Amino acid sequence: MNILVGITGGIAAYKAPLLVRLLRKAGHEVKCVATEHALQFVTPLTLETVSGNKLYADLFATDNDHTTEHISLKDWGDMMVVAPATANIIGKMASGIGDDALSTLLLSLSRKPILLAPAMNTQMWENAAVQRNIGYLRSIGVEIVEPADGDLACGTSGTGRMAEPEEIFECVNALMCKRVSADASNTNTFTHSHINTLFKRVLVTAGPTYERIDAVRFIGNYSSGKMGFALAEALAKQGAEVELVTGPTALKCNHPNIHRTDVESAREMFDAATKLFPSCQAAILSAAVADYRPEHTADHKLKKQGSEGMTLTLVQNPDILATLGKMKQEGQMLIGFALETDNEMENAQQKLERKNLDYIVLNSLRDAGAGFGVDTNRVTIIGRDGSTHTTPLLSKAQVAEEIVAHCLKK
Numbered sequence: 001m002n003i004l005v006g007i008t009g010g011i012a013a014y015k016a017p018l019l020v021r022l023l024r025k026a027g028h029e030v031k032c033v034a035t036e037h038a039l040q041f042v043t044p045l046t047l048e049t050v051s052g053n054k055l056y057a058d059l060f061a062t063d064n065d066h067t068t069e070h071i072s073l074k075d076w077g078d079m080m081v082v083a084p085a086t087a088n089i090i091g092k093m094a095s096g097i098g099d100d101a102l103s104t105l106l107l108s109l110s111r112k113p114i115l116l117a118p119a120m121n122t123q124m125w126e127n128a129a130v131q132r133n134i135g136y137l138r139s140i141g142v143e144i145v146e147p148a149d150g151d152l153a154c155g156t157s158g159t160g161r162m163a164e165p166e167e168i169f170e171c172v173n174a175l176m177c178k179r180v181s182a183d184a185s186n187t188n189t190f191t192h193s194h195i196n197t198l199f200k201r202v203l204v205t206a207g208p209t210y211e212r213i214d215a216v217r218f219i220g221n222y223s224s225g226k227m228g229f230a231l232a233e234a235l236a237k238q239g240a241e242v243e244l245v246t247g248p249t250a251l252k253c254n255h256p257n258i259h260r261t262d263v264e265s266a267r268e269m270f271d272a273a274t275k276l277f278p279s280c281q282a283a284i285l286s287a288a289v290a291d292y293r294p295e296h297t298a299d300h301k302l303k304k305q306g307s308e309g310m311t312l313t314l315v316q317n318p319d320i321l322a323t324l325g326k327m328k329q330e331g332q333m334l335i336g337f338a339l340e341t342d343n344e345m346e347n348a349q350q351k352l353e354r355k356n357l358d359y360i361v362l363n364s365l366r367d368a369g370a371g372f373g374v375d376t377n378r379v380t381i382i383g384r385d386g387s388t389h390t391t392p393l394l395s396k397a398q399v400a401e402e403i404v405a406h407c408l409k410k
């Protein structure tokens, strides 16, 4: 593929050559387009050397290959990624301004996929005008790799760091896959997927649920959401569109194939999951859903009631997994999780039958390094036919890839 890499004037411009190298190593042709300010941070010689092509930075340079270079580059490129994207270029794009080489090229690219990797100080990122511009660009189909949290060049820390080049590279791949599958008649051009391409849209639930007691208190659990987010990432990387329904968590997901719905309670998760499931070919429910919720919730903060204690009556929440098991149609796949401490295999197998699942992923709390909050996990995947597959202790990202490869393989 021919990829245009735009670079604007932020300190993260020093990472742009790394992105260019990743793209070249993956076999893409790359041409760089930089703003005048970007060249304060990264030199033309660096960009030309890593891309293997002439840099385009001046609309009126007499040594440009064409007099209307922005138009010929628009025809050459299959997509464009701008990394870093400053608030300035985001504002120009949202307003349709073309006053230099990069902004005129972006204006002319309206029919090609564009991916932005914003990078700026936290207050600039949170600025109402910047957020409005981002919202508008999203609404017209521009993809955004959200900035990460971390140390910023201005000495503070917060949201605003450009996503790492590896992450941007993954997003470029996903965008290209999206484009290839949208190019209708091409049925086999999406080659690097090892999941069955029948699984185009997959629902994933993640995280804990919070069940409100009053205006300031809730019943929750220790689930971090890491396993579900890792599953969503693994699926998205392989080209699936992911509907991620998550309970409260601090985790972020950047992949353009992941559509996130944030919920708080089990009933909200139930509503979102049952609405989305009919349009998905598979669902993996990894959320730690509260089995019970307080019968009554107060809008205000409940006052202490003296020394005699307090009794909370709990009522049962709907079982999302079992409900999807009843809704399941021919051709849909349903995967659940089980967290067991005793008679693990037997209980998990019964759960698989009872909830009409195709696979159940058994987490054992007995394994050191597995379970809530930690970054590693070890699971046994049990199939409907009684087959089992146990992973070693792996990172949650690796476990997610194993689950996806095992259950949704060709």
Ligand code: CTP
Binding pocket: 205, 266, 285, 286, 287, 288, 289, 290, 291, 317, 318, 319, 320, 321, 322, 335, 336, 337, 338, 339, 351
């Ligand atoms: N689950 C769900 N909705 C609920 C409870 C659980 O979708 N209200 C899903 C979880 O996401 C997980 C699976 O069901 O995929 C297993 O949940 P678990 O709590 O282990 O099983 P239960 O059926 O609730 O049984 P028990 O608590 O008795 O083990």
